[in-house]
Amino acid sequence: KFDMGGSAAVLGAAKALGQIKPAGVEVHFIVAACENMISGTGMRPGDIVTASNGKTIEVNNTDAEGRL
Template identity: 80%
Template sequence: VTENMISGRAMHPGDVLKASNGKTIEVNNTDAEGRLTLADALVFAEKLGVDAIVDLATLTGACIIALGDDIAGLFTPDDNLATQLEKASQAAGEKFWRLPMEEKYFEGLKSGIADMKNTGPRPGGSITAALFLKQYVKETPWAHLDIAGPVWTDKENGYNSAGATGFGVRTLVNWVLSND
């Protein structure tokens, strides 16, 4: 769990943090704390020797701008895992759209005082967030699902009641069951 409340021990812009894999991160946006926690979680998951890693997060507003409130972003460098997740999401009735992992955009995460910054420039923000996370998975097939848009609905829509939707759970259940 990540807490970003104000205190004397809160992180500050310009702080340099060290992730569990040894990579250093310059904090340039204290509101992008979730990806810092996910980074260490991804390192931990890979150490467990799992067959694949799929993370879900309400990581970026940029994904909402790109895809709206009904569609989540799917990021992965692994075509096989993308296909598995796309089939699972179709069976679940949840909409995902695969977005590019444009390596050139990692330039925007470069830092003069650390291995990388925790956020890149505004354009391509959901892509740079996924590229940040990618730095914490070495070889295990991995996907990031940015569920910021569809995780909440203001009104009942025939599929979900108003409020939190649980978006992504149905997809993950289908994915796990299809790989059992």
């Protein structure tokens, strides 16, 4: 959601050039597209956590090193 801004810009430029199709131009785009998580159960920005008292918490930043 947040760490993919550079790749999103590259993909947007690739789409625009693909639609414009400028004559005599050959362009190659390389984008590293993968999920950057320590495991399949890791938190992602936008996840909702429900505390034991029923209160819900939206995760906005996962760089908190284990803290909510």
